[in-house]
Amino acid sequence: MPRLAWTELASSPGTAFLLAGELTPCFAGGRRDDDPFDSARLRFAANLIVRTCSHLKLDGPFAVQPSRDDNSLLIHCAVKEPADYARLAEATGGSEIDAALWRGRRHFLLDEARYESLLAIAGPPDGRGAGRRARAASREADELSRYRSGQD
Secondary structure, three states: OOEOOHHHHHOOHHHOEEEEEEEOOOHHHOOEOOEOOOHHHHHHHHHHHHHHHHHOOOOOOEEEEEEEEOOEEEEEEEEOOHHHHHHHHHHHOOEEOOOOOOOEEEEEEEOHHHHHHHHHHHOOOOOOOHHHHHHHHHHHHHHHHHHHHOOO
C-alpha cells in the first residue's frame, strides 16, 4: 500500500497505530563527529523501516518519520490496518506501551541485532544513483571553490 506523508496519519492518531523505534548509541556505527545531529543515522534508520514496510507488502497506508526526543533518536512508523500493525510488531519486536491517543503503540530498540533481522526482511539499500549523486556533489563543491577563489 502507499506511503503517506507523516502529517496525513499523525493528524488523526485515533485512527492509526504507532511503532516507535529508538536508535541505540551503537546503531549504524554510533555518533560521528562530522554529523553532530545524527541526521545520517536517522535517515538510514528511516530508510530501513520504509523498506521493511514495502517488503512486508502492507495492506494499508503507512508513514515513517524520524524524530529527536530529548537525547533519544526515534523512528516513528504509523499504520492504519490492525493486520499491518501486527506484522510490523512481529518484525520489530519490542513491547506494547500506553497507546495514549493512538489505537495501539509499541516501542522497540533499533540496535545491531534488530537491524540485522529487519535487513533480512527489507533487503539492502538501493544504491542506484549513488555514484551520480556523489559526482554531482563533487561538481557542486568544485563550482563553489572556484567561485570563492575568484573573490579573494
